[in-house]
Every structure is written in C-alpha cells, then in structure tokens.
Amino acid sequence: MESAARERTGRTTLRRVLVGTMLIAVPAVVVVVVLGLGSAYEPVAGTAAKAASAGPDTYARLLVALPVILGACYLAGVLAKRLGQPPVIGEIVAGILLGPSLFGLVWPGAFGWLFPGGVVSAINILAQLGLIFFMYLVGSEIDLDAVRKRGFTAATVSQVSIALPMVSGIVLALGMYPVFGGDVGFLPFGLFIAVSMSVTAFPVLARILTDRGISKTPLGALALTCAAVDDVAAWCLLAVVVAVSQGGAPSEVFLTVGLTLVFVVLMLYVVRPLLVKVLARVPEPAVLAILLGGIMLSALATNEIGIHALFGAFLFGVIAPRKDPVVARAAGKLGSVTLTLLLPLFFAYTGLHTEFSLLGSGSLWLWTLAVTAVAVFGKWAGSTTAARLTGVGWRESLSLGALMNCRGLTELVVLNVGLQLKVISPTVFAMLVIMTLVSTIATAPALTLIAKFGKKSEKDSEKTAGPAAAESR
Amino acid sequence: MESAARERTGRTTLRRVLVGTMLIAVPAVVVVVVLGLGSAYEPVAGTAAKAASAGPDTYARLLVALPVILGACYLAGVLAKRLGQPPVIGEIVAGILLGPSLFGLVWPGAFGWLFPGGVVSAINILAQLGLIFFMYLVGSEIDLDAVRKRGFTAATVSQVSIALPMVSGIVLALGMYPVFGGDVGFLPFGLFIAVSMSVTAFPVLARILTDRGISKTPLGALALTCAAVDDVAAWCLLAVVVAVSQGGAPSEVFLTVGLTLVFVVLMLYVVRPLLVKVLARVPEPAVLAILLGGIMLSALATNEIGIHALFGAFLFGVIAPRKDPVVARAAGKLGSVTLTLLLPLFFAYTGLHTEFSLLGSGSLWLWTLAVTAVAVFGKWAGSTTAARLTGVGWRESLSLGALMNCRGLTELVVLNVGLQLKVISPTVFAMLVIMTLVSTIATAPALTLIAKFGKKSEKDSEKTAGPAAAESR
Structure with missing residues (x-):
C-alpha cells in the first residue's frame, strides 16, 4: 500500500496543489461571504460573551483542580511506594495535604481560587459516585466461600479483633463524650467511636500482602479472610450506627x-440468581450498564432503608457473579476509571473536610494520642490473642495483629459517614484521621520489625500454621 | 482441597457450633455493654438526623435519576437497533424524551421530583466531563495518515460538503436573524447556523458503516475519511464561532x-513526541492517569484561549499514540465507562435543555421545516456533486451524500455550545435539535433506498470506485 501510494505521487502532485489551494480558498470565500452579508446588520458584540462567562467558570476551574488532584495523588503514590508503603497511603496523604490542613x-x-464552592460540590458528587463504585469493587473481591472454608480461626480472630477494639472504643468514648459529644446522643457517638476503632481495610x-508477596502464605490467606469478615462486620456495624x-x-x-x-435476603436469594442469568444472556456492552445500574439502585435501596448507600453498593459487589x-x-x-480518576477525588474530598488546625491545643493532641493508642492496642491485642x-x-x-491495624481507606469512608451524619465533630474527625494515618502507615514497618525479631521462631510457626495452610485455597 | 475440607467436617462440627455461638454472642455482649454504659448519659436523639437529612437528598435523588437515564437510553438503543437505526439515535431520543418535551x-x-436543581447540576458536571472524554475518543479514532493518503477526493468532497451547506446556512441565517437573532451579533449567529448545517458525525x-458491513468498502472508506476531515473542520469552525x-x-x-x-503546533510537534516517550516508559496504571490529565489540561488550554474546551480534548485524542x-x-x-455512563448523561442534559413546546406556533414549525430542508439539501447536494x-x-x-447527512451526536455537541454561549435561543436550539434528529434518522433508510433503486448501476460504480479502493488501507 505504502509503495503503491508513493508510485502515484507524481501523478497526484497537481491534485495536491489543487487540494492545497481549495483548502485555503474555500474557507476564505466562505468568510468573505459571511462578512459581506453580515455587514447588513448591526452587530451587538460582547453581550453573549458577558452572559456566558458566569457559567463555565466552575467548569474551567474543575479542569485545573482535577488534574492537580490526580497529579498530586499519583506522585504521592509513587513516593509512598519508594518508602515501602502501599501507594494508597501516599494518595490519602496527598488528598489531606491539598485541604485546609496544609495547602x-x-x-x-x-x-x-482552586476550590471555590462550585468545584467543591462537583468534587463531592464525583467522590460519592466513586465511593459507591469502589464499594462494589471491594465487595466483589470478597469470597464468601473462602470465608466459610476457613471457618473457626478466621471467625474467632475476626470476632475478637472486632469485639476488643469496640469495647475499648466504648470505654474511650465514655471519656470523650463529655468533651466532644456536642448535642449527639451517647448511643450513636459511642457506637461510632467503637466502630471506628475496629475497622480493617x-x-x-x-x-500490602500482594506487594510483600505473602498473599498466598498461610498468614496472608488468614489475614485476608479475617479482613474480609471484618469488612462485612464493619459495614453492618456502620449500618447500625446510621440507623441509630x-x-x-x-x-x-x-x-x-x-x-x-x-x-440482604432478597439480594442473596432473588437478585443473585437473577443477575447470573441476565448477565449471561445480554451482549457485552450491556453488562457494564447493568452493573452500574445495579450498584446505584442497591445503594439507593440501603440509603432509603436508613443505613448508608455504601452498604448496598458493597452488597451488590458481594453477590455479583465474579467468575464470568x-x-x-x-x-x-x-x-480502572474509579481507582484512577474518582478515588483521588474522594481523598481530596476527605482532605477538604480535614482541618488539623482544629487540634490547636495540647490537650487535643493528647486526646489524639489516646485515641491512636487505644485503636492500635485494641486491634492488635484482639487479633493477636485470638490467633x-x-x-x-x-x-x-x-504479624496478624499488625496487619489488622491497617485501617486505610475503609476507615476514611467510615469517618466521612460519621462527619456527614454529624455524629462526630470536625475536631474528632481530624483526630480520627490522624489515628487512621498512623495505624495504617505503621503496618508495613511493624511487619518488617516482627519478621526481623521473629526469625528464630520461623520453623516453629510454620509447623503450627500447617493446618491453616491446608485450609487455604 | 474440596474433599480434604469435607473429611475434616466431623472434627470441625464442634468448632462450627462454637463459631455460630460466638457470632451471636459477641455482638450481643457488645451491644449490652454499649447500652449499659450509654444509659449513664442523656441521649439527645434526632438532632443529628435532622441536620443530616438536608444534604444527602440530592445524592439520593441522583441515585434514582442516573439509573433511570441509563436504563431509558439503553432500552431505546436496543429498540433503535431493531428498527435498523444506530443505537445512539435511540439514546439521543430517550434523552430528549426525558426532558421537558415529553416527560x-x-x-x-x-x-x-426526579430532576431538582442539584441533580441537574450534577448531571451537567458529569455530562461535561463525559463530553471531553468522548471528544478524546473521537480524536483518537481519526487517522491523519489515512486522510493524507486519500488526498484529492476526500479533501474535495469534504471542502465542498462543508462549503455548500455553510453558504446555504448563511443565506438561511439572513432570513432567520431578524426573527430569532435577539441581541446577538449577526456574525456569530450566522456563522453558528452555517456551521450547524455543515456538521457530520x-x-x-x-x-452505521460498521453495522451495515460497508466500512471497508471504497464508499465506506471514502465516507469515513470525509467525515474525519469534516469533523476536524467542524471543530475548527466552531472554535472560530466561539472566538467571534x-x-x-x-x-x-x-x-x-x-x-x-x-x-496546535505545540501539541503536534512538542507534546506528541513527548507523550509517545513518556507513555512508553511509565507503568500501565499510570497511562490512564496521564491520559486523563492530558485530556483535561488540553481542554483547559483551549478553554482559556477562548475556543471551546472540546477542541483541546479532541486535539489531544488526535495526537495521542493509538498504536501502543x-x-x-x-x-x-x-x-467503555464514558459511552455507558457519561454519554447517556449528556443526552439527558441535552434533553433537559430542549423544549419542543417553544415551537408552539405554526410559523415556527415552518421555520423548522425550512432549516431541516436547507441542512439536508445543502449537505447532500454538496457531497454528491463533489463526489x-x-x-x-x-x-x-x-450514498455519500446520505451518509454525510448523519449529524447525530456531533451536531448536538455543537448546538449545546451555541446554547451555552447564548448565540442561539432555546427556540432555535429546539428547531436545530429536530433538524439533527430528522437528518440523522434519515441516513439509514436513505442508504437502503439508494441501494434498492441503484442496483442496476452497481457494476458501473464498482468500476469507477476502483482507484479509491486501492487508495484505502
């Protein structure tokens, strides 16, 4: 083709000249005609421009804000990876630094200038949509069969690793309530603090497990199963908090x-089999449309029930056929689109609501320290003892105790719900964000430390973990 | 694995009973503890709920509106396909029917109830984002090399198929201006009407070409190349209109x-080679982030220059390396996400701005008829004569004349820009939307008719189209 085209080059030179001439001549003629005819009327210039400039301003600002957020989160993610942290930590930190706390x-x-009201509300909408899509993705990664198979160990560790931080969280809440409770009842406040202590991301x-190459080891499989149970439990508990x-x-x-x-029963026993049948029959482009519709309608259902929209999206992910x-x-x-475009917007949205300057006094920092200590200790002690x-x-x-302390994104989602419901004040929100960051960032170094000091008992632990290994798929 | 797990069933029955007991007992203990401790404080119920209920309303409504829009567009697309039309026609019609014109x-x-102010502005933001992503996709499908190779025929047909409708559009605009011009100058009004007559989607x-299996035929290749040139020309002309x-x-x-x-020079000769280098080096997840950032920054650049954001996104698509x-x-x-989720929102957004009830009087319908006739005739005559x-x-x-009359989505984008800039009134917008629908819907039946009555000349035309076939890739 290429050579055939070249052979004709000589013959088509004249044509090309003609084409070139036309390319200039035709538009020129058109413009002259327009200008000639147009002079018959009085132009009223500038009116349309002025009226139009008010609207697209938010849009133009959004076209600056979005790349800034995407870029900052991406670069911070790369940096976090170099520091041995999961990239999402970098993205979360970048989102917070873009808020009033630093930027x-x-x-x-x-x-x-970058975040006027219109831009913030646009970011909110995109972040909320991104969040329900993300909840779907989290749900779709949870393998109920694996949870059932792991049985005793996973259930026990999960239950205790939720119960102990919850109880210690309530004790903490008893102390916090007179200072930070505001006009919220103790029941929602205490339950919320308890839930926020017990979350695992x-x-x-x-x-983290995949990055360290230990997701297929007995420890990795156990941690993943426990985290899955914890995740389901966290959303159920959050639903209770919202309802209360x-x-x-x-x-x-x-x-x-x-x-x-x-x-839940409808989703598991009616929607699930129906979805399998429908998705197997429709053409491929319809599948994404059905998933999107299903996510949003499930989110709507739980929102209307009075628990959070997130729970519905999560449950839809759990029941969606993932092997197809x-x-x-x-x-x-x-x-891909959610993680690349929408999730950074959720981090920015969180950052825009986080004000570390609220923690102005020394006593507030002491409270933050106490919250962090209780959260880390409760989760670690609970998981380790049970295991x-x-x-x-x-x-x-x-190691399992360290891993279960990884609160990351899930905790941020829980905190945002609390702030949105006004169960916690912006001050408590800022304290809990710091707790989240500290306990999540500590996960990887803690694992390394435990591995370093525990080398001698390696043989022993591998023997003990034998049955757990057989149980994992 | 499965059988090994079953063998252990007997041994683990006791454990399962224990697990079951714990699953109920632990949360129960926690709740009792919470309630016991909580009674120490006076609960101030309901305050948080009331404060929170104002915010999430838009969000909940959006979770209804989005699935309704997605569902309506999807079903209408399926229906359109059954009627021998491209699905996008159905989606466009569904979007318009969801607006004030029918629903x-x-x-x-x-x-x-379904479209309160907050929901409409959320749809707008999503539609605008979807549109720049869509423009990127359109740009990325335009093959500059193919346009260069087809040379003479494509350039001539394109130029004439733009020039003739533009000139007839200006003549029409001379008649329309005293009635519909409002306080807009004739230059932007006339140019806009001219451009809107000359668009091909x-x-x-x-x-359409792929659906009919003729995209690889000489006619199909010629039509696609001409449409690509027309598309580039349309965005350039629209940029002129916006600037004016x-x-x-x-x-x-x-x-x-x-x-x-x-x-344009910067994008072609600086950004293009840079992008090829950068995209070849970064890890895969970064590619989407860079594309998204590039699309938005290019859109921002053209928006700031004073032509429309769409042009930048389109140009970024043209220069992005598509063979990688x-x-x-x-x-x-x-x-996928843009076409499934965001583009239906653009159709709904268009529908929400289209009011056929504005065309109340008979004379307005006559104007609509005139606009449609001029648009169809100008484009058809121009393309056919030139070819x-x-x-x-x-x-x-x-057939080429019929194909070039397919204005579809591109025309809607152009019309929305005109409405946004207030170059045209909502009435003219409604008239032009009808023109768009008629000329696009007519494409497929017109092709069928021409094929039916032209069977006898088939041999002849195939001979003539020989050189064009050799030129196509």
Whole structure:
C-alpha cells in the first residue's frame, strides 16, 4: 500500500496543489461571504460573551483542580511506594495535604481560587459516585466461600479483633463524650467511636500482602479472610450506627434492621440468581450498564432503608457473579476509571473536610494520642490473642495483629459517614484521621520489625500454621 | 482441597457450633455493654438526623435519576437497533424524551421530583466531563495518515460538503436573524447556523458503516475519511464561532486565532513526541492517569484561549499514540465507562435543555421545516456533486451524500455550545435539535433506498470506485 501510494505521487502532485489551494480558498470565500452579508446588520458584540462567562467558570476551574488532584495523588503514590508503603497511603496523604490542613494554610489565596464552592460540590458528587463504585469493587473481591472454608480461626480472630477494639472504643468514648459529644446522643457517638476503632481495610491489606508477596502464605490467606469478615462486620456495624443516629424511636430502628434483613435476603436469594442469568444472556456492552445500574439502585435501596448507600453498593459487589469473564472485564474497566480518576477525588474530598488546625491545643493532641493508642492496642491485642488461642504461632499472631491495624481507606469512608451524619465533630474527625494515618502507615514497618525479631521462631510457626495452610485455597 | 475440607467436617462440627455461638454472642455482649454504659448519659436523639437529612437528598435523588437515564437510553438503543437505526439515535431520543418535551409535559410532578436543581447540576458536571472524554475518543479514532493518503477526493468532497451547506446556512441565517437573532451579533449567529448545517458525525457514521458491513468498502472508506476531515473542520469552525462570539474587538479574535495556532503546533510537534516517550516508559496504571490529565489540561488550554474546551480534548485524542497496546487498553477502559455512563448523561442534559413546546406556533414549525430542508439539501447536494465531479459513480455519490447527512451526536455537541454561549435561543436550539434528529434518522433508510433503486448501476460504480479502493488501507 505504502509503495503503491508513493508510485502515484507524481501523478497526484497537481491534485495536491489543487487540494492545497481549495483548502485555503474555500474557507476564505466562505468568510468573505459571511462578512459581506453580515455587514447588513448591526452587530451587538460582547453581550453573549458577558452572559456566558458566569457559567463555565466552575467548569474551567474543575479542569485545573482535577488534574492537580490526580497529579498530586499519583506522585504521592509513587513516593509512598519508594518508602515501602502501599501507594494508597501516599494518595490519602496527598488528598489531606491539598485541604485546609496544609495547602489552605500556607497559600490561602491559591486554595480559594482552586476550590471555590462550585468545584467543591462537583468534587463531592464525583467522590460519592466513586465511593459507591469502589464499594462494589471491594465487595466483589470478597469470597464468601473462602470465608466459610476457613471457618473457626478466621471467625474467632475476626470476632475478637472486632469485639476488643469496640469495647475499648466504648470505654474511650465514655471519656470523650463529655468533651466532644456536642448535642449527639451517647448511643450513636459511642457506637461510632467503637466502630471506628475496629475497622480493617480489606483492599489496602490485600495490596500490602500482594506487594510483600505473602498473599498466598498461610498468614496472608488468614489475614485476608479475617479482613474480609471484618469488612462485612464493619459495614453492618456502620449500618447500625446510621440507623441509630437517624431514627429517634426504638421502633424505627427495629424497622430499619428488619428492612435491612429483608434486603440482604432478597439480594442473596432473588437478585443473585437473577443477575447470573441476565448477565449471561445480554451482549457485552450491556453488562457494564447493568452493573452500574445495579450498584446505584442497591445503594439507593440501603440509603432509603436508613443505613448508608455504601452498604448496598458493597452488597451488590458481594453477590455479583465474579467468575464470568465478561463481568470481570466490565468490573475491571469500572475499577480502572474509579481507582484512577474518582478515588483521588474522594481523598481530596476527605482532605477538604480535614482541618488539623482544629487540634490547636495540647490537650487535643493528647486526646489524639489516646485515641491512636487505644485503636492500635485494641486491634492488635484482639487479633493477636485470638490467633494465638486458635493455635497460630507467636510470630504469625503478632504479624496478624499488625496487619489488622491497617485501617486505610475503609476507615476514611467510615469517618466521612460519621462527619456527614454529624455524629462526630470536625475536631474528632481530624483526630480520627490522624489515628487512621498512623495505624495504617505503621503496618508495613511493624511487619518488617516482627519478621526481623521473629526469625528464630520461623520453623516453629510454620509447623503450627500447617493446618491453616491446608485450609487455604 | 474440596474433599480434604469435607473429611475434616466431623472434627470441625464442634468448632462450627462454637463459631455460630460466638457470632451471636459477641455482638450481643457488645451491644449490652454499649447500652449499659450509654444509659449513664442523656441521649439527645434526632438532632443529628435532622441536620443530616438536608444534604444527602440530592445524592439520593441522583441515585434514582442516573439509573433511570441509563436504563431509558439503553432500552431505546436496543429498540433503535431493531428498527435498523444506530443505537445512539435511540439514546439521543430517550434523552430528549426525558426532558421537558415529553416527560416534563405529561408528568410535571415526577419530572420535578426526579430532576431538582442539584441533580441537574450534577448531571451537567458529569455530562461535561463525559463530553471531553468522548471528544478524546473521537480524536483518537481519526487517522491523519489515512486522510493524507486519500488526498484529492476526500479533501474535495469534504471542502465542498462543508462549503455548500455553510453558504446555504448563511443565506438561511439572513432570513432567520431578524426573527430569532435577539441581541446577538449577526456574525456569530450566522456563522453558528452555517456551521450547524455543515456538521457530520464521524462516530455515528462509523457505527452505521460498521453495522451495515460497508466500512471497508471504497464508499465506506471514502465516507469515513470525509467525515474525519469534516469533523476536524467542524471543530475548527466552531472554535472560530466561539472566538467571534466571545471576543468583541477584532484584535482579540486575532489573538485567539494566533494562540490556537501556537497551541496546535505545540501539541503536534512538542507534546506528541513527548507523550509517545513518556507513555512508553511509565507503568500501565499510570497511562490512564496521564491520559486523563492530558485530556483535561488540553481542554483547559483551549478553554482559556477562548475556543471551546472540546477542541483541546479532541486535539489531544488526535495526537495521542493509538498504536501502543497499553494506551489502547487504557483508552478502551475510559471509552467503555464514558459511552455507558457519561454519554447517556449528556443526552439527558441535552434533553433537559430542549423544549419542543417553544415551537408552539405554526410559523415556527415552518421555520423548522425550512432549516431541516436547507441542512439536508445543502449537505447532500454538496457531497454528491463533489463526489461525482471527482469521478465517483452516481449511486456511490448519492450514498455519500446520505451518509454525510448523519449529524447525530456531533451536531448536538455543537448546538449545546451555541446554547451555552447564548448565540442561539432555546427556540432555535429546539428547531436545530429536530433538524439533527430528522437528518440523522434519515441516513439509514436513505442508504437502503439508494441501494434498492441503484442496483442496476452497481457494476458501473464498482468500476469507477476502483482507484479509491486501492487508495484505502
């Protein structure tokens, strides 16, 4: 083709000249005609321009803000990876630094210019959509069969690793409530603090385990299963908090719980088989549309029930058929765009709501320290003790304790719900964000430390972990 | 694994009972502890719930509106396909029917409930983002090399198929201006009407050609190349319209044109080679982030220059390396989400701004008829005559005229820009939307008709189209 085209070059030279002439001549003629005819009317210039300039301003600013957020999160992610941390930590930190805590503090002018009201609300909408898509992705990675198979150890560790931080969280909340409770009832406040202490970030944990190449080891498989159970438990508990904080009367809370149970049963036993059938029949482009619609309608359902929209999206992810390659491909596409474009916006959204300057006094920093200590200790002690009691070796148990402390993104989602419901104040929100960052960042170094000091007991722990290894797939 | 797990069933029954007991006991203990401790404080119920209920309303409504839009567009697309039309026609019609023209007319209560102000502005943001991503995709499908190779015929047909409708559009605009001009100058108004007459929808045309299995024939290749040239020309002309309508003084317009030229040269000769190098080096997840950032920054650049953001996104698509499989994969992911989720929102956004009820009087419908006739005739006559003069057979020339009349989505984008800039009134917008629908819907039946009545001349036209076939890749 290429050579054939070249052979004709000589013959077509004249044509090309003609084409070139036309390319200039035709538009020129058109413009002259327009200008000639146009002079018959009085032009009223500038009116349209002025009227139009008010609208697209937010849009233009959004075209600056989005690349800035994407770029900052991406670079911070790369930096975090170099420092031996999961990239998501870098992205979270970048999002927070773009908020009033750093960018807004050192350069308030640029901050106000980059994030005017319209841009913030656009970021919010995109972040909320991104979050429900992300919850779907998290749900779709949870393998209920694996959880069932791991049985005793996973269930025990998960239960205790939730119960101990929850109880210590409530004790902490008893102390915090008179200072930070505001006009919120103790029940939602205490429950919320308790839940926020007990969260483990399943997706971040999965990434840490994969990065270290230990996701297929007995420890890795156990940690993933426990985190999956913890994740499901966290969303259930959060749903309880939302129900408690929204419905005043006990009868309303019971109604919410009842509707939630009906919804879960419907999703598992009606929507799930239906979805498998429908998705197997429709053409490929329809699969993504059906998934998107399903995510949003499930989110809507739980939102209307009175627990959070996130729970519905998560549950839809759990029931969606993940082994179908067409569905997996559609989910992969949604996942890429969500993780690349929308999730950084959620980090920025979180950052815009985080004000470390609220922690002005020394006593508030002491409270932050206490919150962090209780969160880390409760989760670590709970997970380690439970694992040890079910026959897991010391080193493995301690490592599991470290891993379960990885709160990451999940905790941020929980905190945002609390702030949105006004169960916690912006001050408590800032304290809990610091707790999240510290406990998540500590995961990787803690694992390294435990591995270093536990080398001698390696043989021993491998023997003990034997049955767990057989249980894993 | 499965059988090994089953063998242990007997041994683990006791454990399972224990697990079951714990699953109920642990949360129960926690709740009792919470309630016990919580009674020490007075609960102030309901306050948080009331404060929180104002915010998430838009969000909840969005979770209804988005699935409704997605579902309606998807079903209409399927219906259109059954009727022998490209699915996008169905999606466009569904979007318009969801607006005040039908849904808002027959059921204003539900319309107002589904699309309150917050939801409309959220849809707008998503639609605008979707549009620049879509423009990138359109740009990335335009093969500059193929356009160069087809040379004479493509350039001539394109030029004439733009020039003739533009000139007839200006004549029409002379008649329309006293009635519909408002306080807009004739220059932007006339130019805009002229441009809107000359648009061909490259992506819709590509889909029609693929659906009919003629995209690889001489006619198909010629039509695609012409449409690509037309598309580039349309965005350049639209850029001129935007520049003219925004900058009052001629010096400002010249500055805009100059900056645009600098931008195009920079993109082609600096950004393009740089992008090839960078994209070949970064890890795969970064590719999508870089593409997204590039699209938005290019859109921002042209927006700031004073031509529309769409042009920048389109140009970025043209220069992005499309042969790199990693880039193609990233673009594919973005494309799926854009076409499935965001583009239906653009159709709904268009529908929300289209009010056929504005065309209340008979004279307005006569104007609509005149606009449609001029648009169809100008484009058809221009394309057919030019193709015939360059040696293409009669049947092929007439088919090309029919194909170039496919205005579809591109025209809607152009019309929205005009409405946004207030160069045209909502009434003219509604008229032009009808023109778009009629001329696009007519494409497929017209092709069928021409094929039916032109069977006898088939042999002849194939002979004539010989050289064109050799030119196509």
